[in-house]
Amino acid sequence: MTETPRQRQHRQTMADILQYAHQQLATEGSAGLSLRAIARELGLVSSAIYRYVPSRDDLLTLLIEESYNAFGDAVEAAETRCHRDDLGRRWLAIGRAVRRWAVANPAEWALLYGSPVPGYHAPPERTTAAGSRVPILLLTVLAEANLEPSPDDPPMTAALHRELDRLRPAFPGDLKPEVFARGLLAFSSLCGLVSLELFGQFTNTVTQFPAHLDHQLIRLGAVLGLPDPD
Amino acid sequence: MTETPRQRQHRQTMADILQYAHQQLATEGSAGLSLRAIARELGLVSSAIYRYVPSRDDLLTLLIEESYNAFGDAVEAAETRCHRDDLGRRWLAIGRAVRRWAVANPAEWALLYGSPVPGYHAPPERTTAAGSRVPILLLTVLAEANLEPSPDDPPMTAALHRELDRLRPAFPGDLKPEVFARGLLAFSSLCGLVSLELFGQFTNTVTQFPAHLDHQLIRLGAVLGLPDPD
DNA sequence: CAACAAGAGAGAGCGGTGCTCTCGCAAAGC
DNA sequence: GCTTTGCGAGAGCACCGCTCTCTCTTGTTG
Known part of the structure; x- marks a missing residue:
């Protein structure tokens, strides 16, 4: 039941999202949390975030x-x-x-x-x-x-x-x-x-x-x- | 020292803004407070709000x-x-x-x-x-x-x-x-x-x-x- | 091995936001 | 009556959440 590279990569990106979200929370406050900013930070286009997170x-x-x-x-x-x-x-x-x-x-x-x-x-x-x-x-x-x-x-x-x-x-x-x-x-x-x-x-x-x-x-x-x- | 019609109208609009802002606060919460929505409500174009309030x-x-x-x-x-x-x-x-x-x-x-x-x-x-x-x-x-x-x-x-x-x-x-x-x-x-x-x-x-x-x-x-x- | 299915990312786009700038016009002050 | 002041309109910028479509890679299956 070892995880495939694909699953692993997905899990990693998810963790990156959460990590950067916490960071953004600390610097901008909860209202400043922006999916687009997170996507930018990860080198993704804004819509790609929605592969990982259904909504803000x-x-x-x-x-x-x-x-x-x-x-x-x-x-x-x-x-x-x-x-x-x-x-x-x-x-x-x-x-x-x-x-x-x-x-x-x-x-x-x-x-x-x-x-x-x-x-x-x-x-x-x-x-x-x-x-x-x-x-x-x-x-x-x-x-x-x-x-x-x-x-x-x-x-x-x-x-x-x-x-x-x-x-x-x-x-x-x-x-x-x-x-x-x-x-x-x-x-x-x-x-x-x-x-x-x-x-x-x-x-x-x-x-x-x-x-x-x-x-x-x-x-x-x-x-x-x-x-x-x- | 009576107020001119212009001053009076300004004061009234200001009061309307605050009144509707409170109303919006109650229905949408503080983050939902929108200057554009207030302007719409007052029949103003969005930029006109900034004659009364410098910023959100x-x-x-x-x-x-x-x-x-x-x-x-x-x-x-x-x-x-x-x-x-x-x-x-x-x-x-x-x-x-x-x-x-x-x-x-x-x-x-x-x-x-x-x-x-x-x-x-x-x-x-x-x-x-x-x-x-x-x-x-x-x-x-x-x-x-x-x-x-x-x-x-x-x-x-x-x-x-x-x-x-x-x-x-x-x-x-x-x-x-x-x-x-x-x-x-x-x-x-x-x-x-x-x-x-x-x-x-x-x-x-x-x-x-x-x-x-x-x-x-x-x-x-x-x-x-x-x-x-x- | 080849065909297929699934999923990730890109891109364009919609409607919304705060805010800026310029322009015209009407009212207030001289 | 002329000038100044200031209100409102309009266009526009950069940002937001979110949706849709398309492509291309990856993984699975016959």
């Missing part, structure tokens, strides 16, 4: 999936390096890795967590699996922490209960709905923190704030109910 | 400023309706108003808090004043609450102290740096919550979560150090 939107979908996976890889790798017992540290590592990856790949972050792209409407469900990796990692940490609901937790609606039941198979242990909700809040907060920094909401005002991310993460860890890292 | 980017800047102000108006109005003494309620009103406005004006929200637009690079400083209205409102509430630093607050760096001193004239009362940092975290979290909902990160997974915004807001209020609303 499909290319974007591929990029989104790749980015989600690169993002998930980076965060999971960082989390894995922590002692399993130090749950506060694992959360801190997740938060730090999220920001680090975002700062290193701002265009990709914008693609994943920024406003939906130009005319691009349906981030198809294929991407949701890849997109769930980081939130699921966070929830896994919470599940392992075996946190209990606290009196501060707001009451859960039946609808939210049902949705959690659907997701429960995704992570081990016993995640209480209240803790699940805390986790979503923490993940949202983290995204907000990173996005505001990256999208320039802090420029000219509180440029030093993002440097305090560790402190904010620890504070959010407290909201989660996790202990401070050792 | 400048039009976007105008839209951003208008949107920030509409956003600020909506949130300030909601906050004003609360009893001055009920600080928890005022924070809750701010959070609710932010989400309500965002849900009602998703394209504008994306313009303000989503990824920076296509090729559009410099959200010039004119917009920062308008863009600061809501965060400043939130910080004003915190200032009026006369909150004290708590042992849970992380230590503040000198740099963050300096930045706060620069901003201090913007709100009344005596806002401690630690409380200032809490406010920024809360605002970031709120933006993250709203953006994840609007940009579809919750679709197919936890669609019911945003409905719990009130609870999340109260939880964030606790992080802020504000009392529960009456």
Whole structure:
């Protein structure tokens, strides 16, 4: 089942397209992504690109999936390096890795967590699996922490209960709905923190704030109910 | 100093352009905003638009400023309706108003808090004043609450102290740096919550979560150090 | 080995975009 | 009444996504 030269060449061109697309994403932003420019770069005429990619939107979908996976890889790798017992540290590592990856790949972050792209409407469900990796990692940490609901937790609606039941198979242990909700809040907060920094909401005002991310993460860890890292 | 018919007609056309631009923003998204389409709508030839707007980017800047102000108006109005003494309620009103406005004006929200637009690079400083209205409102509430630093607050760096001193004239009362940092975290979290909902990160997974915004807001209020609303 | 099928790339072309330039004409100011 | 100002029209440039047709190479099959 070895691949023919033709298949190999096709695969290589496809990889070149994706590689240059990422590069273009970084320099021009998601809206500047141009199939014609990619074709030019590869020494192809513009129409030839369509042998590889059905449309610009499909290319974007591929990029989104790749980015989600690169993002998930980076965060999971960082989390894995922590002692399993130090749950506060694992959360801190997740938060730090999220920001680090975002700062290193701002265009990709914008693609994943920024406003939906130009005319691009349906981030198809294929991407949701890849997109769930980081939130699921966070929830896994919470599940392992075996946190209990606290009196501060707001009451859960039946609808939210049902949705959690659907997701429960995704992570081990016993995640209480209240803790699940805390986790979503923490993940949202983290995204907000990173996005505001990256999208320039802090420029000219509180440029030093993002440097305090560790402190904010620890504070959010407290909201989660996790202990401070050792 | 009455305006000439010519000035009046110019002003009217300008208003028409902005009005239709907002409309197009809502239907097509920020990347779909087209000067030619606006010109067509107004019965003008495409080049005539440039008598009113120097470039597409400048039009976007105008839209951003208008949107920030509409956003600020909506949130300030909601906050004003609360009893001055009920600080928890005022924070809750701010959070609710932010989400309500965002849900009602998703394209504008994306313009303000989503990824920076296509090729559009410099959200010039004119917009920062308008863009600061809501965060400043939130910080004003915190200032009026006369909150004290708590042992849970992380230590503040000198740099963050300096930045706060620069901003201090913007709100009344005596806002401690630690409380200032809490406010920024809360605002970031709120933006993250709203953006994840609007940009579809919750679709197919936890669609019911945003409905719990009130609870999340109260939880964030606790992080802020504000009392529960009456 | 020869005939055939499949696929890659080229090229022209359609309708769309932002933006520039020039030209004519009408209104405003003197 | 004359001049200046400025609005709108029109043509045009370079770019975009995407489609269609054609050619030529490659790989498969009888």
